[in-house]
Amino acid sequence: MYDGWKILVGLIIGVILLAYPFWPDAEKWAAKTPEPELTAKAQEAKVCVEPKSYIRTQHMKLLDQWRDSVVRDGIRQYENSTGKVYDISLQNTCIECHSNKTKFCDQCHTYAGVDPFCWDCHIEPEENM
Amino acid sequence: MNFVLSIVVSFSAFVVLVLIPLVGVWALDLRTLFGTVIPYTALLIFFLGLIVRVIGWSRSPVPFRIPTTAGQQKSLPWIKQSKIDNPSTTLGVLVRMIFEVLTFRSLFRNTRMEYREGPRIGYEWEKWLWLFALAFHYSFLVVVIRHLRFFTEPIPAFVTLVEQLDGFFQVGSAPFSGFMLPGAMLSGLLLLGAVSLLLLRRLWVAQVRYISLPADYFPLFLILGIAFTGVLMRYLLKVDVIRVKELTLGLASFQPKNPEGIGVLFYIHLFLVSVLLVYFPFSKLVHFAGIFLSPTRNLSNNSRMVRHVNPWDYPVKVHTYEAYEDEFREKMIEAGLPVEKMPERPLEQEAETLQQGEKD
Known part of the structure; x- marks a missing residue:
């Protein structure tokens, strides 16, 4: 072996670095999948503007379309897949039920490492639960 | 192999690899197999394969320096040495390796040979390989770092930072509403x-x-497939990211979970990545580790200062001319062949004494 120990040291360092996602970490092992908490009002309403599975994966798209339709086209009504009409408004429609930002929005967003820029323009809901 | 055939073969292999998880998860719902068993097996093969390859390389002897470098080697004091391209010290080698690994200097030297009018040869500027390779490797690196958000909890600051830098334009991937979110990541x-x-x-x-x-072709198709499914998941078809992280974090913390409700697209992505991991150590992709062991890059050119002896020279049994002549001198003299060392007494005297002895 030529420069065997150098190669071995390099190999060990390389493998340890590559295995970074699997490093032991008690905090990670104890991590729980977040369950966004529904307010009493949301539980009462039972349904969101669209089915739960759609909202789960596509809500960012919907919010984006809402923003564009209000800000750019001036359309303030949204008809959902069942024909029910909602006011397009983050403050008055979404936050009406989901007023608990830290326990609802932030739960998953922090978990998934997502940093949406809703609150660059909108006022964060005051949380008095 | 004809290039059309090469493409057909590698693309067919790729299509089969896409179909396997499609059938396995969509039709047969083998989530444990595709979400846990295959990724872990792939990781194991990846790490073991990588270690075996590197140890294999380290066992091959490299007794001599290979000074096939572009610069002037260390010579007389008034000749300027190219200290990075043709280093004679470890420090120089280190700098050369850093440039090679981080900026792909060897690819930068790429030229294209061309015939000009008549039989004249010209070497043309050809930096495309270097440029595309640089863009490819660094964007892949950023993509991999960004994916650490699925394997860590809490997410370390450097991952978030890379993600913020990567998406700092805050623009969508296409100019239609609904295509805008989440913001486009440049690297992907x-x-x-x-x-x-x-x-x-x-x-x-x-x-x-x-x-x-x-x-x-195959690794290109494979990586293209991985990037494409990733981009589809992020911008168009969407998967339930929270369930995805539940699965990946389960993998990372050795508590495998296979939640319901992740789209099949994710399993295709994961399966292609697993295939890439398995393919990695046994293909040209292992240059990822091999670059560090390139003898023309990582050895200093000190052949004029240090004697490098070939250690596996077989200990040949030699019979020097001296010993040969000692053995056959008399016969050589008898045969009239020239010898280097004459016996102390000339032969005639010897013969005389022999004759005298006979008389006595």
Whole structure:
């Protein structure tokens, strides 16, 4: 072996670095999948503007379309897949039920490492639960 | 192999690899197999394969320096040495390796040979390989770092930072509403673009096309597939990211979970990544580790200062001329052959004494 120990040291360092996602970490092992908490009002309403599975994966798209339709086209009504009409408004429609930002929005967003820029323009809901 | 055939073979292999998880998860719902068993097996093969390859390389002897470098080697004091291109010290080698690994200097030297009018040869500027390779490798690196958000909890600051830098334009991937979110990450789209350009270059340049094999096309298709499914998941078809992280974090913390409700697209992505991991150590992709062991890059050119002896020279039994002559001197003299060392007494005297002895 030529420069065997150098190669071995390099190999060990390389493998340890590559295995970074699997490093032991008690905090990670104890991590729980977040369950966004529904307010009493949301539980009462039972349904969101669209089915739960759609909202789960596509809500960012919907919010984006809402923003564009209000800000750019001036359309303030949204008809959902069942024909029910909602006011397009983050403050008055979404936050009406989901007023608990830290326990609802932030739960998953922090978990998934997502940093949406809703609150660059909108006022964060005051949380008095 | 003809290049059309090469492409057909490697692309068919790729299509089969896409169909496997499609059938396995969509039709048969084998989530444990595709979400846990295959990724862990792939990781194991990846790490073991990588270790075996590197140890294999380390066992091959490299007794001599290979000074096939572009610069002036260390010579007389009034000749300026190229200290990075042709280093004679470890420090120089270190700098050369850093440049090689981080900026792909060898690719930068790429030129294209061309016939000009008549039989004149010209070497043309050809930096496309270097440019696409640089874009490809760095965007891939950023993509990999960004994916750490699925394997850590809490997410470390450097991952978030890379993600913020990557998406700092805060623009959508297409100018239609609904395509805008989440904001486009430069690296993902750059990766797709760079792999496509590398593939096009391979097809475009006749000489490169001529030497291309399925082993060259297949990894390109595979990485293209991985990037494409990733981009689809992020921008268009969407998967339930929270469930995805539940699965990946389960993998990372050795508590495998296979939640319901993740789209099949994710399993295709994961399966292709697993295939890439398995393929990695046994293909040209292992240059990832091999670059550090390139003898023309990582050895200083000190052949004029240090004697490098070939250690596996077989200990040949030699019979020197001296010993040979000692053995056969008398016979040689009798036969009238010249010898280097004459016996102390000339032969005639010897003969005389012999004759006298006979008389006595």
